[in-house]
Amino acid sequence: MSTSMRITQRRTPKISSLMWGALALFVAALWAFPVYWMLNSALLPNVTLQSSTPTFIPFGGSLDNFVAVTASGTFFSALGVSLTVTSITVVCCLSFAFLGALAISRFRFRGRKGFILALLLVQMLPAEGLFIAQYRMMANANLLNSVLGISILYIAAVVPFTIWMLRGFVTGIPVELEEAAMVDGLTRTQAFLRITFPLLAPGLVASGVYAFLQAWNEFTIALVVMTSDTSKTVPLWLRGFMQSSATRETDWGQVMAASTLVSVPVIIFFLLVQGRMSSGLVGGAVKG
Incomplete structure (x- = not known):
């Protein structure tokens, strides 16, 4: 068996593993995104949430919503x-x-x-x-x-x-x-x-x-x-x-x-x- 064939055989399982790993990460991200969005939205004021432009990172967020929820x-x-x-x-x-x-x-x-x-x-x-x-x-x-x-x-x-x-x-x-x-x-x-x-x-x-x-x-x-x-x-x-x-x-x-x-x-x-x-x-x- 030539050297090139051996290298190809080694690369094929590695590439396959990387593809499956990338797919697993993608599925995990899809599964985790609703949880992240819930927490992200909890840190933003209602005015920002009602905006037509979504806010994916809660810069300037606060715990005011949590305080309001637990205050009663x-x-x-x-x-x-x-x-x-x-x-x-x-x-x-x-x-x-x-x-x-x-x-x-x-x-x-x-x-x-x-x-x-x-x-x-x-x-x-x-x-x-x-x-x-x-x-x-x-x-x-x-x-x-x-x-x-x-x-x-x-x-x-x-x-x-x-x-x-x-x-x-x-x-x-x-x-x-x-x-x-x-x-x-x-x-x-x-x-x-x-x-x-x-x-x-x-x-x-x-x-x-x-x-x-x-x-x-x-x-x-x-x-x-x-x-x-x-x-x-x-x-x-x-x-x-x-x-x-x-x-x-x-x-x-x-x-x-x-x-x-x-x-x-x-x-x-x-x-x-x-x-x-x-x-x-x-x-x-x-x-x-």
């Missing part, structure tokens, strides 16, 4: 409601889904197939068709405008799919690992807690992320059952910035500032859990 005090009230509701939803959903997924994956019992089928059918029900029943149920139980009431509705809505997600993780862990641990002298409970449970960590984290996003971003159910101004969740609170009560115009600077503040807890949550998505893959494979 309603942000912290809505943030507290959403954090409480989301925390209750995530903890309860993971607890119920973990037990449900374990039951349908590890045990054979009467009604098992019917239970699995019910999980699928529940996902097909349109949420809008349940609003009247949910409102009447919450009203009869005196749970309107309450954290407990909306948490119950969120848990009921998120648990079925969470069980289905965790079922795949539980099924993917060979039962022989537990049996081998029992041969080594562990009880069934010890084998599960020391061998199987650590391997479920990625599944629990993934299910927790799903439950968190569903509860944090949910709008329609909260709109129906959280009608009081003092019990609004963050999505309901954010809607209040879409139109100013004085000018009847949308203050886009404050809308973008409010949207940025709403996204901060989500970013913090992902930073906390992203490192644990794969940490449990082999954590329980060794007895010790």
